Amino acid sequence: MKFYQTFLLLIAFQFSISAQAANIDACENLFSASCLGSDGKNKFPNKFQENKDLSVKIISDARDKTARDLGFKNFDEALKTELKNKGFEVKEPPDEKAWKVLKGEADLSGGYDMNEGKKLFADISNCEDKLGPIKNYSSYGKTDLAEVQKQVAQAEKIFKDLDNKLIQIYSKNISDFVTKQIGDKCRNLKSNPENYNAYDNPEAALKCKDFESIRQQAVRIFRLEGTPEYQEQAEKFVKDNLLGELKYSSYSGGTPAQNVSTSAGGLILPQKSELEMARNNYDRLTKKSYSYCNGFGRAMNEAGKKVADDFMIEINTSKTTVDAVLGSFYSEENRKTTESIVSSAKSEIQGMVKDFVGDREKRNKIINSYDSMKYQWMDLPSESFYKKGPRGNLILDENKAITSFNSSFASDPFGAFSDPKMTFFTTLNANYMPSIEVGALSFEKRVAIMPSFLIGAKENPFYLQSVIAHEVGHHIGPKLSRLNGFDLSGEYKELLACYKGNKSIHLQTKQDDETIADYISSEYLAIEIGKLPVDQREQALKSSMEAFCHFDAMGNQMQSLNCTESHPENSLRVSGIYGANPNLRKVVGCEGDSSQFASCGIKDIKLPKISEKKPSRNKPSRGRQ
Amino acid sequence: MKILIVSFLLSISASCYGASVATIKIKQSGVEQVFQIKQDKTKSIISLKMGKEKAKIKKVHPNFASELISEANQITWQSAYRKPANQKKCSEYMQISFDRGKPETICQENRRATARAYGFVNKLNQSVR
Numbered sequence: 132m133k134f135y136q137t138f139l140l141l142i143a144f145q146f147s148i149s150a151q152a153a154n155i156d157a158c159e160n161l162f163s164a165s166c167l168g169s170d171g172k173n174k175f176p177n178k179f180q181e182n183k184d185l186s187v188k189i190i191s192d193a194r195d196k197t198a199r200d201l202g203f204k205n206f207d208e209a210l211k212t213e214l215k216n217k218g219f220e221v222k223e224p225p226d227e228k229a230w231k232v233l234k235g236e237a238d239l240s241g242g243y244d245m246n247e248g249k250k251l252f253a254d255i256s257n258c259e260d261k262l263g264p265i266k267n268y269s270s271y272g273k274t275d276l277a278e279v280q281k282q283v284a285q286a287e288k289i290f291k292d293l294d295n296k297l298i299q300i301y302s303k304n305i306s307d308f309v310t311k312q313i314g315d316k317c318r319n320l321k322s323n324p325e326n327y328n329a330y331d332n333p334e335a336a337l338k339c340k341d342f343e344s345i346r347q348q349a350v351r352i353f354r355l356e357g358t359p360e361y362q363e364q365a366e367k368f369v370k371d372n373l374l375g376e377l378k379y380s381s382y383s384g385g386t387p388a389q390n391v392s393t394s395a396g397g398l399i400l401p402q403k404s405e406l407e408m409a410r411n412n413y414d415r416l417t418k419k420s421y422s423y424c425n426g427f428g429r430a431m432n433e434a435g436k437k438v439a440d441d442f443m444i445e446i447n448t449s450k451t452t453v454d455a456v457l458g459s460f461y462s463e464e465n466r467k468t469t470e471s472i473v474s475s476a477k478s479e480i481q482g483m484v485k486d487f488v489g490d491r492e493k494r495n496k497i498i499n500s501y502d503s504m505k506y507q508w509m510d511l512p513s514e515s516f517y518k519k520g521p522r523g524n525l526i527l528d529e530n531k532a533i534t535s536f537n538s539s540f541a542s543d544p545f546g547a548f549s550d551p552k553m554t555f556f557t558t559l560n561a562n563y564m565p566s567i568e569v570g571a572l573s574f575e576k577r578v579a580i581m582p583s584f585l586i587g588a589k590e591n592p593f594y595l596q597s598v599i600a601h602e603v604g605h606h607i608g609p610k611l612s613r614l615n616g617f618d619l620s621g622e623y624k625e626l627l628a629c630y631k632g633n634k635s636i637h638l639q640t641k642q643d644d645e646t647i648a649d650y651i652s653s654e655y656l657a658i659e660i661g662k663l664p665v666d667q668r669e670q671a672l673k674s675s676m677e678a679f680c681h682f683d684a685m686g687n688q689m690q691s692l693n694c695t696e697s698h699p700e701n702s703l704r705v706s707g708i709y710g711a712n713p714n715l716r717k718v719v720g721c722e723g724d725s726s727q728f729a730s731c732g733i734k735d736i737k738l739p740k741i742s743e744k745k746p747s748r749n750k751p752s753r754g755r756q
Numbered sequence: 757m758k759i760l761i762v763s764f765l766l767s768i769s770a771s772c773y774g775a776s777v778a779t780i781k782i783k784q785s786g787v788e789q790v791f792q793i794k795q796d797k798t799k800s801i802i803s804l805k806m807g808k809e810k811a812k813i814k815k816v817h818p819n820f821a822s823e824l825i826s827e828a829n830q831i832t833w834q835s836a837y838r839k840p841a842n843q844k845k846c847s848e849y850m851q852i853s854f855d856r857g858k859p860e861t862i863c864q865e866n867r868r869a870t871a872r873a874y875g876f877v878n879k880l881n882q883s884v885r
Contacts, residue, residue, distance in 0.1 A: 532867035549871035
């Protein structure tokens with residue numbers, strides 16, 4: 132069954148994207164006409180990234196502003212200074228991509244760079260250089276005791292310096308130190324019981340037996356972070372518990388103390404010569420030098436990122452950043468544009484409900500519930516939401532944060548700005564949330580347009596119409612209407628059957644709600660576009676579809692056929708739902724069905740009287756379904 | 757009260773004990789998403805299972821898996837040991853568990869931990885894509 136569905140979907144998909152020749156007729160293939168150029172490629176290949184870059188620039192400019200308030204040239208300088216003060220010298224110039232990833236200004240496209248740490252932090256790349264002399268010298272066959280001892284002393288000095296640095300690094304990331312540095316070693320000891328109480332591991336064995344108490348000490352210090360006493364206590368704790376010198380994999384060396392022991396049988400073992408012991412010691416240090424920098428680099432990279440993240444949270448939540456970011460995304464102009472679309476969508480959908488919902492009680496319930504639907508807007512927090520930060524500037528106060536029953540933080544500036552990378556502001560999306568009651572708290576139904584979408588409004592307000600109407604339309608979707616107390620699944624039965632048909636989009640299970648939201652949105656567009664002069668309608672419709680082209684450019688949905696997504700493929704959404712809506716086809720002058728998709732609509736939903744009509748130019752009708 | 761706190765701390769300890777597998781569960785748009793990060797010396801992977809669908813699996817560099825596990829660990833500590841003074845209850849946002857340990861719930865009321873978890877899920881989504 133699944134294969135059959137996939138096969139049908141594939142056919143529909145191929146039909147939809149195959150007509151890529153120049154001058155594609157919007158009546159025939161709305162997706163290609165809206166999204167593809169004459170070469171058959173996406174007209175907006177970089178639009179998604181450009182939109183994201185714009186959002187990142189707003190964030191970056193805002194952080195620069197805050198950094199200047201704090202006496203730095205810009206945010207980059209402030210972050211480098213903070214890292215340096217905490218023991219993490221950034222290479223100059225830092226690798227551009229690694230630096231941007233650290234700041235959250237670039238994602239991991241192209242994959243994780245295993246050398247990222249080396250490219251960012253000078254001490255990581257210097258680690259191998261420092262250990263070079265140890266690796267270059269071999270004590271094998273050496274007979275000069277003084278020379279070998281000198282080499283041992285030099286190697287130990289190098290390791291001591293690096294260990295001191297390591298202590299400083301781990302003290303900035305206590306949770307990682309306990310979990311990875313001690314926890315991992317203890318886990319390895321536990322999984323190799325023969326080593327747990329091994330002769331050469333007495334200290335590790337002891338530490339691991341006492342792991343829980345060590346961890347609780349760490350928790351106590353972790354809670355002090357940000358206070359003056361933290362650093363000293365953290366460094367002492369790490370120094371006392373650093374297991375860098377301990378071996379859970381046995382080595383064939385030994386310290387002088389170990390070499391004056393007796394065997395289990397009580398026989399006196401011959402004491403190793405001083406030269407042999409020195410050579411064994413050197414071998415041990417050489418072995419250590421081969422893996423040391425991996426652990427050192429990992430610890431430094433992860434602690435450096437934590438220091439950067441903590442600093443970014445401080446800068447992000449400062450009043451200057453908050454004001455600048457919200458001023459750009461949630462501007463008065465954007466509010467007016469989007470609020471008027473939300474209001475118009477609500478009103479027109481209420482009108483549609485009058486057309487197609489026969490039950491008066493149900494109809495009135497829906498109409499009334501739309502009146503109370505909120506449009507989520509992030510306002511500037513008042514002064515009372517701030518407190519004085521450690522640098523004397525105002526920062527958002529965690530204790531004033533608003534709990535929102537939604538992962539997107541649309542109503543909670545503290546949450547939105549406390550993510551170091553400020554992901555909320557760079558995510559291109561929109562959402563609808565029904566009324567929810569959680570314990571004593573209740574959350575109103577609402578629609579939200581995420582900030583990154585808002586900045587595209589200036590360039591092309593048409594595409595906001597389709598997105599907003601889709602979200603507002605969710606309120607009366609098949610499943611959501613049931614949840615909202617006015618089950619409309621019966622009203623959509625015929626329409627959904629049409630979308631499931633071979634001549635339509637082969638609607639998959641679990642796509643009902645998204646498909647109906649698109650359909651409601653297409654009905655809204657039919658009304659709005661119908662208000663425009665005839666010669667502007669087709670272009671307006673194509674512009675309304677632009678958001679789908681952006682997602683295509685992201686390569687997220689289009690490049691792989693997926694029967695399990697809650698949204699149908701973009702090409703099917705555009706050509707098979709919007710492009711196949713009889714009312715929308717009528718207002719742009721399309722006659723009959725396209726050759727690829729049968730028209731699907733609720734026949735009771737009537738268009739307002741259209742004063743002008745586009746000339747007929749399409750194939751003969753196959754009739755409305 | 758003291759007993760309660762102690763038992764709570766102990767319940768965390770097993771989960772934070774040198775993890776090489778981190779499991780992150782989050783419900784988004786009504787669908788449960790389960791990310792798993794597995795790290796060992798020979799093979800490190802990130803997987804994402806959405807609802808009852810087959811898991812998407814991506815092989816990653818062990819250092820990257822280690823970095824993600826470390827970030828999950830930081831969020832867990834933030835959630836468990838630095839609760840805001842006004843946090844009275846817990847509405848689940850995410851669950852994080854290490855190896856086969858007891859899961860730690862990241863509460864929506866802890867907005868700082870939730871914010872970091874939100875960015876973290878985004879990173880996981882990017883990584884498994």
